[in-house]
Amino acid sequence: MARLLSVNVGLPRDIAWQGRTVHTGVWKTPVSGPRRVRRLNIDGDGQGDTAGHGGEQRAVFVYQDESYRHWQEHLGRSNLVHGQFGENFTVEGLADTNVCIGDRYRIGSALFEVTQPRVTCYRLGIRMDEPDMPALLVRHGRPGFYFRVIEEGDVEAGDEITQVASGPESMSVFEINALLYLPPHPRDRLERALRIPALSRGWNRSFAALLEQQRASRIAAGNAGLGPAASPPPAWRGFRPFRVSHKIAESGNVTSLILEPTDGHRAAAALPGQFVVVRLGPSAAQTITRSYSLSDAACYRISIKREAHGAASLYIADGLRIGDVVEVGAPRGSFTLRQDARPVVLLSAGIGVTPVLAMLHALAAEGTMRDVWWLHGARNGREHAFAAEACELLAGLARHHSHVCFSAPDPADRPGADFDSAGHLDQRLLQGLNVPRDGDYYLCEPAAFMSDLTASLAALTEAVRSRASAAYKLAAQGRNQAWAELRAQEKEAYKARVEKSWRREPSSMPRVTAELRRGLPDNVVIVDESITASLDLARAFDYRGFGDYFGGRGGGIGQGLAGAIGVKVAMPDRPVVAISGDGSAMYSIQALWTAAHHKLAIVFVVLANREYRILKHNVDVWRQNFEAGTQHPYQNMDLSGPALDFVHLAEGMGVEGIRVEKADDIATAVANAVAANKPCLVEIAIEGKR
Ligand SMILES: Cc1cc2nc3c(=O)[nH]c(=O)nc-3n(C[C@H](O)[C@H](O)[C@H](O)COP(=O)(O)OP(=O)(O)OC[C@H]3O[C@@H](n4cnc5c(N)ncnc54)[C@H](O)[C@@H]3O)c2cc1C
Numbered sequence: 001m002a003r004l005l006s007v008n009v010g011l012p013r014d015i016a017w018q019g020r021t022v023h024t025g026v027w028k029t030p031v032s033g034p035r036r037v038r039r040l041n042i043d044g045d046g047q048g049d050t051a052g053h054g055g056e057q058r059a060v061f062v063y064q065d066e067s068y069r070h071w072q073e074h075l076g077r078s079n080l081v082h083g084q085f086g087e088n089f090t091v092e093g094l095a096d097t098n099v100c101i102g103d104r105y106r107i108g109s110a111l112f113e114v115t116q117p118r119v120t121c122y123r124l125g126i127r128m129d130e131p132d133m134p135a136l137l138v139r140h141g142r143p144g145f146y147f148r149v150i151e152e153g154d155v156e157a158g159d160e161i162t163q164v165a166s167g168p169e170s171m172s173v174f175e176i177n178a179l180l181y182l183p184p185h186p187r188d189r190l191e192r193a194l195r196i197p198a199l200s201r202g203w204n205r206s207f208a209a210l211l212e213q214q215r216a217s218r219i220a221a222g223n224a225g226l227g228p229a230a231s232p233p234p235a236w237r238g239f240r241p242f243r244v245s246h247k248i249a250e251s252g253n254v255t256s257l258i259l260e261p262t263d264g265h266r267a268a269a270a271l272p273g274q275f276v277v278v279r280l281g282p283s284a285a286q287t288i289t290r291s292y293s294l295s296d297a298a299c300y301r302i303s304i305k306r307e308a309h310g311a312a313s314l315y316i317a318d319g320l321r322i323g324d325v326v327e328v329g330a331p332r333g334s335f336t337l338r339q340d341a342r343p344v345v346l347l348s349a350g351i352g353v354t355p356v357l358a359m360l361h362a363l364a365a366e367g368t369m370r371d372v373w374w375l376h377g378a379r380n381g382r383e384h385a386f387a388a389e390a391c392e393l394l395a396g397l398a399r400h401h402s403h404v405c406f407s408a409p410d411p412a413d414r415p416g417a418d419f420d421s422a423g424h425l426d427q428r429l430l431q432g433l434n435v436p437r438d439g440d441y442y443l444c445e446p447a448a449f450m451s452d453l454t455a456s457l458a459a460l461t462e463a464v465r466s467r468a469s470a471a472y473k474l475a476a477q478g479r480n481q482a483w484a485e486l487r488a489q490e491k492e493a494y495k496a497r498v499e500k501s502w503r504r505e506p507s508s509m510p511r512v513t514a515e516l517r518r519g520l521p522d523n524v525v526i527v528d529e530s531i532t533a534s535l536d537l538a539r540a541f542d543y544r545g546f547g548d549y550f551g552g553r554g555g556g557i558g559q560g561l562a563g564a565i566g567v568k569v570a571m572p573d574r575p576v577v578a579i580s581g582d583g584s585a586m587y588s589i590q591a592l593w594t595a596a597h598h599k600l601a602i603v604f605v606v607l608a609n610r611e612y613r614i615l616k617h618n619v620d621v622w623r624q625n626f627e628a629g630t631q632h633p634y635q636n637m638d639l640s641g642p643a644l645d646f647v648h649l650a651e652g653m654g655v656e657g658i659r660v661e662k663a664d665d666i667a668t669a670v671a672n673a674v675a676a677n678k679p680c681l682v683e684i685a686i687e688g689k690r
Pocket of ligand 1: 219275290291302303305354
């Protein structure tokens with residue numbers, strides 16, 4: 001008899017993680033006594049990321065006690081407590097392999113239906129302090145599952161769990177999970193999954209998409225990362241530091257690196273054929289980001305071909321040392337080895353060998369009984385990387401065949417020993433070798449890595465277009481129309497706002513930015529530190545070309561006037577206009593002197609409302625959050641007493657200044673300032689926070 005061991009709830013909270021704030025409801029704590037389960041939630045429970053969790057079809061997350069034992073052993077941990085996996089119900093029984101989508105269970109006075117496996121996100125990695133956890137759940141086939149609440153009621157730890165109905169098609173949570181995340185995706189099973197009415201809408205859509213892809217293309221080979229099949233979610237987000245533990249010269253032009261994580265956690269297991277994105281470089285300011293297939297997925301080995309003039313490959317060959325730290329993204333890509341009984345054909349040329357070599361390693365490690373064909377092309381013996389390694393792996397296989405072609409053999413290369421034939425791998429050669437036509441082919445040649453991005457994107461667009469079904473096109477058309485309508489509504493609303501504020505005095509922000517646009521030439525470069533006026537500025541100007549706009553990304557202020565100096569130095573032929581709030585302008589006012597000193601024709605526009613408007617906004621938000629009633633007063637947020645005077649400040653720095661009080665005069669003032677072709681300051685009076 002299955003039993004409810006623990007009811008766990010928790011409301012979302014903000015936690016600090018890797019220098020940012022993550023809003024998450026993954027922390028759940030056991031509660032005693034009866035708890036009400038409602039259609040969308042258990043009382044006292046909530047989700048942080050409602051795009052990924054919660055809602056009617058993911059109202060209650062269930063995880064099994066037996067999986068706890070599995071993880072305790074696998075992770076070597078004894079400190080796992082109920083709720084650890086973010087689950088609402090910790091249960092005894094109800095294994096993922098037994099429970100089927102659509103099964104119904106009565107617990108206490110509530111009735112539940114199984115809707116989908118849990119989709120694990122990186123937050124579980126944070127909660128468990130195991131960054132690889134999301135990928136491990138998929139790989140170990142222990143995702144847990146969600147309940148939909150059919151009848152609301154009370155539940156309590158200790159309640160018996162009684163199955164009252166079985167789902168149609170008898171597809172277990174384990175099977176459904178593997179069907180989505182792990183290749184192959186057999187068509188008949190996809191069709192069965194789509195016949196289960198209880199399956200959640202999201203999963204239904206994913207299976208329908210897979211089926212559609214299969215209908216459109218019967219081929220499942222291709223460039224790593226561009227394959228059509230779904231791959232497991234990345235084991236971690238962003239980059240993790242890895243140390244170069246070994247650096248190996250594989251041939252005249254290929255260097256391998258073995259990478260080990262420095263953060264004390266194990267690297268996640270990768271699938272053979274996957275690639276990683278690596279960020280490296282001689283200094284933090286000179287980083288290069290490139291993709292590399294793992295040439296042995298078991299030990300995070302990447303192998304890089306030296307390219308003439310290649311920034312990363314030359315740095316790796318000549319600059320990078322053992323012990324250096326590089327940043328590595330989680331393994332990705334669905335060009336991976338499928339479980340199958342058919343012969344495997346691994347076909348590669350040049351550095352394209354890397355993903356298929358990882359596959360050969362995996363086949364050797366599992367002692368496959370499949371026929372394995374190793375077909376490889378290289379220029380000559382000096383450039384034939386991994387010759388001995390491939391030979392050794394093949395020798396350990398029960399059934400193997402191999403053929404190596406050299407396109408330009410050296411005189412020292414021995415036919416029959418170093419290579420099997422001169423020339424290229426082509427259709428005729430494969431026919432002559434009797435390579436099975438019904439084999440499972442994995443093909444990778446360097447062009448797949450190096451092909452032109454523009455051409456690839458154009459081809460991708462075309463492929464998406466040609467494969468889109470009528471229903472898909474209709475839905476896309478609907479979405480586009482909805483966006484266009486929303487945009488039109490927004491434009492109308494903004495227009496009304498501008499009209500309403502047009503005649504206000506001092507001038508409103510929409511009016512000021514509209515007047516600036518009117519007075520400034522089309523090729524103007526805007527350096528924006530207008531903070532709360534930024535949105536109006538963005539609506540007034542139509543930034544299109546490279547370098548039309550510069551602005552800060554952080555929340556720090558003070559870079560605007562000074563930044564304009566650098567922009568003008570970089571773009572001496574374009575008019576540069578810095579637009580700053582008066583508070584920000586005080587931080588780097590000495591930029592005016594620098595502009596005068598170096599005769600840099602920059603127009604400094606200071607929007608003067610004599611207040612720290614952004615702080616007032618922030619206070620408003622906090623007051624709203626805490627329902628603190630009135631929005632007033634704003635203490636110590638006005639720039640009053642002594643009176644600021646930017647025109648005289650500018651004069652003191654050798655820059656001519658003018659103050660504009662009336663909106664009607666703004667366009668002429670800035671046009672004149674640009675025409676003067678020397679540093680000028682235009683202070684514009686704008687309204688403060690009402
Ligand atoms: C999924 C995936 C997996 C990959 N796996 C591997 C792998 O396992 N091993 C591997 O080696 N690569 C792999 N690549 C390719 C790799 O990411 C890099 O693109 C490659 O190493 C070249 O990078 P680079 O910085 O050395 O060259 P870049 O500096 O990016 O130059 C790109 C090309 O332009 C040429 N070039 C640059 N400057 C000049 C110039 N002034 N004159 C003439 N030519 C010039 C270079 O010779 C080079 O061929 C993979 C790519 C992808 C997308």
